[in-house]
Amino acid sequence: MTRATVVAVGPGDGGFLTGKGAGIIAGADVIAGFETVLGTARPHAKPGAEILSMNYPNQEAQLDLAAARAADGKTVVVCAWGDLNVSCNELLDRIRQRIDEVELVPGISCIQIAAARSGIAMEQSLFVTLHRRYGHEEQLDDLIHYLKEARRNVICLPRPFDIMPAALCRRLMEAGIDGARAVTVHQRLTFDDESSADTAIADCAETGDGDYSDLTVMVFPKP
Numbered sequence: 001m002t003r004a005t006v007v008a009v010g011p012g013d014g015g016f017l018t019g020k021g022a023g024i025i026a027g028a029d030v031i032a033g034f035e036t037v038l039g040t041a042r043p044h045a046k047p048g049a050e051i052l053s054m055n056y057p058n059q060e061a062q063l064d065l066a067a068a069r070a071a072d073g074k075t076v077v078v079c080a081w082g083d084l085n086v087s088c089n090e091l092l093d094r095i096r097q098r099i100d101e102v103e104l105v106p107g108i109s110c111i112q113i114a115a116a117r118s119g120i121a122m123e124q125s126l127f128v129t130l131h132r133r134y135g136h137e138e139q140l141d142d143l144i145h146y147l148k149e150a151r152r153n154v155i156c157l158p159r160p161f162d163i164m165p166a167a168l169c170r171r172l173m174e175a176g177i178d179g180a181r182a183v184t185v186h187q188r189l190t191f192d193d194e195s196s197a198d199t200a201i202a203d204c205a206e207t208g209d210g211d212y213s214d215l216t217v218m219v220f221p222k223p
């Protein structure tokens, strides 16, 4: 029986890593995660902990290695960005394919920070992620549906880098969404260079796709 813990490290600023998560990282023999995520986890690692740095091409191989370490009886932690219940399914599936028992330690999501910055309540909001390898067209249909329904605020993660805010707003207008509708584009939330722009869908559509960080959340307030 192999075991691992997935610790969600928050949206960037290390102050948003929970005490629980930091404690579990500090006890780990092996810590795996994408390099940006490890930036938050590393300061808590114990001396000598093995760090498995992942990127898109090597992630399967690094997770295989993490699973082998778990089979050797090592304490293995895989770190996830933000919260692990938010747009993290593909990573969790990869871990579950390799490890028998996976404990999940939630964290603070970028969508919570975006909701706080926009001053909106979760119970009056819906969340749609386009940030996935497969199925984003279906999610885009959902986004259009909910925006037309106009009953709730919609929080949306774009898809780096082919469906970023400008391209997304163009597609929304093609689908019949009013270009005068408000949208706030939050970038790099909790980092020193964080920014938030209140604009209209039509104005956002005129911006350049290259104007946006991969760390971008869009909030469409209920009209």
Ligand SMILES: C[S@@+](CC[C@H](N)C(=O)[O-])C[C@H]1O[C@@H](n2cnc3c(N)ncnc32)[C@H](O)[C@@H]1O
Pocket (backbone or CB within 6 Å): 010, 011, 012, 080, 081, 082, 083, 084, 085, 086, 087, 088, 108, 109, 110, 111, 131, 157, 158, 160, 186, 187, 188, 189, 190, 191, 214, 215, 216, 217
């Ligand atoms: C694969 S999703 C993971 C989300 C993460 N599990 C969470 O709860 O924040 C990655 C996307 O989340 C958004 N994101 C994550 N951190 C962010 C931040 N600090 N500021 C703005 N957007 C962020 C971006 O849209 C990014 O492309």
